[in-house]
Amino acid sequence: MWERSPDETNASWNAFCMYRDYGVDRGILKAIALNGISRTRYGVWCKWSAKFDWVKRCGAYDVYLDGLKRAEREREYGEREKMYQKITEKVLSIVEKRLAGFDPEELTQSNVIDWLKNSIDIERTIFGKAHAADGNGSGDGKPISGQLEINFVQDFEGL
Structure with a gap:
């Protein structure tokens, strides 16, 4: 046309x-x-x-141009999602190695629950499943949007 x-x-x-x-x-x-x-x-x-x-x-x-731009954004989003999945797998692997090195007597119930909750929250955020009712306090049930920030603490150094 x-x-x-x-x-x-x-x-x-x-x-x-x-x-x-x-x-x-x-x-x-x-x-x-x-x-x-x-x-x-x-x-x-x-x-x-x-x-x-x-x-x-x-x-x-x-x-037509808008369709091209949307297709490019969707391609980039898919690539980013794959990258986040790889990062999550690496982090979970590090946590697994770290947990294997702990004496079960040294672990507190609070430590284990916090690590588990944080791991699940990170994974849900990466896969777009996090909602405001999941813990940001607003309780509106809307998906949380924004940039995911991952901070590696000293516990992971040297692994």
Whole structure:
């Protein structure tokens, strides 16, 4: 739809491309000014815009570009999710090694519960399952959004 129409002249096609490439807040006067074209061409551009349906074509082009951007964001999100999963596996492996080295008599019930809760919370956050009712105090039940921060404590140094 945003491709060149068979009856579109070189001049009208070039004008359309300048208008199209201006972006979502485009306008004929804006495109003319940006490209250093005389304002006397405004009337001609308006006629071309009506004849070749510039607004509709640019709308379709904007939807197309948005689809490309969304696909890229989804691809990046998938890659990031895989990376977070690998990090979680490494952290759980470190915790497992650390726990194996402890004398069971040295572990308190509180330590074990805290480690377990933190591990579950991290995993739920990574996989998008954390909700406000899970412990941030608001109790609204909405998913928690934001950046996950993992701090490695001294207990993990040297492993």
